[in-house]
Amino acid sequence: MSSFDTVSFRPNAIPTDQADHLLPLRLRGLGLRFDQGTPILKDLDLDLSPHGCTVIMGPNGAGKSLLLKLLHGLIAPTSGRIDWGGLSMDDARMRQALVFQKPVLLRRSVAANIDFVLRARGRPRDLCDALLQHVGLAHKARLPARRLSGGEAQRLALARALACAPDVLLLDEATASLDPASVQSIEAIVRNACSQGTRVISVTHDIGQAQRMADDVVFLHGGRVVEHGPAREFFPRPQSQVARDYLSGKLVF
Numbered sequence: 001m002s003s004f005d006t007v008s009f010r011p012n013a014i015p016t017d018q019a020d021h022l023l024p025l026r027l028r029g030l031g032l033r034f035d036q037g038t039p040i041l042k043d044l045d046l047d048l049s050p051h052g053c054t055v056i057m058g059p060n061g062a063g064k065s066l067l068l069k070l071l072h073g074l075i076a077p078t079s080g081r082i083d084w085g086g087l088s089m090d091d092a093r094m095r096q097a098l099v100f101q102k103p104v105l106l107r108r109s110v111a112a113n114i115d116f117v118l119r120a121r122g123r124p125r126d127l128c129d130a131l132l133q134h135v136g137l138a139h140k141a142r143l144p145a146r147r148l149s150g151g152e153a154q155r156l157a158l159a160r161a162l163a164c165a166p167d168v169l170l171l172d173e174a175t176a177s178l179d180p181a182s183v184q185s186i187e188a189i190v191r192n193a194c195s196q197g198t199r200v201i202s203v204t205h206d207i208g209q210a211q212r213m214a215d216d217v218v219f220l221h222g223g224r225v226v227e228h229g230p231a232r233e234f235f236p237r238p239q240s241q242v243a244r245d246y247l248s249g250k251l252v253f
């Protein structure tokens, strides 16, 4: 794999001292319910700073994946608002990339999966080789994407996300069910993107990963933000009983 420290796929990235107007992200009174049922996300207020990596944690069913889908505009809130710097959700989505736990790949070659995105986004198509090199898949470029292992498929999904040159990278349990080496390489790719100015918002149950990656942690429970603060304060001293229970491995409902 290439040096993660030096590779940038965001040549036009806005310098970090000039606040990109997509960020900070502001959520105000955000709520979500389906078909007049019980509210799933309840009155969320949240401010995310322009830089770094936010990790969203919380027990099963807390609403983490739905929150990411709302942020990406895949579903609409039933109340409140999401403010990506005043941009329309369509414009905001064009500046984001979302990677799911199970990558959804085109039934084409590995390289064609990247090429498709580069073409769609009007980006130089010769970036394909560099992206594949970056995620350690250059030697599999001609292979059908469906023949990749789980870890390789996830690295391809990340390369495809980086092909969009996203200002914001959303990750939904992107390393769940991968082996430790694959987890490490995905973390390195994400860290590199983050150090190049890509804002990362990641959902994970992997406490070790959250400690390695997070600048700040949002802890959700029962559709509410129970805690939001710097990772260096959250992990040693969670303020809520529910976060303490979650971190110590107790079953939380």
Ligand SMILES: Nc1ncnc2c1ncn2[C@@H]1O[C@H](COP(=O)(O)OP(=O)(O)OP(=O)(O)O)[C@@H](O)[C@H]1O
Residues within 6 Å of the ligand: 034, 040, 058, 059, 060, 061, 062, 063, 064, 065, 066, 067
């Ligand atoms: N389309 C839907 N209609 C009704 N309820 C839904 C729908 N989609 C999700 N839910 C419910 O919303 C709640 C939150 O779901 P979500 O997937 O966001 O949880 P999560 O925090 O990501 O959980 P996990 O850690 O298990 O992935 C769950 O109880 C789920 O059953």
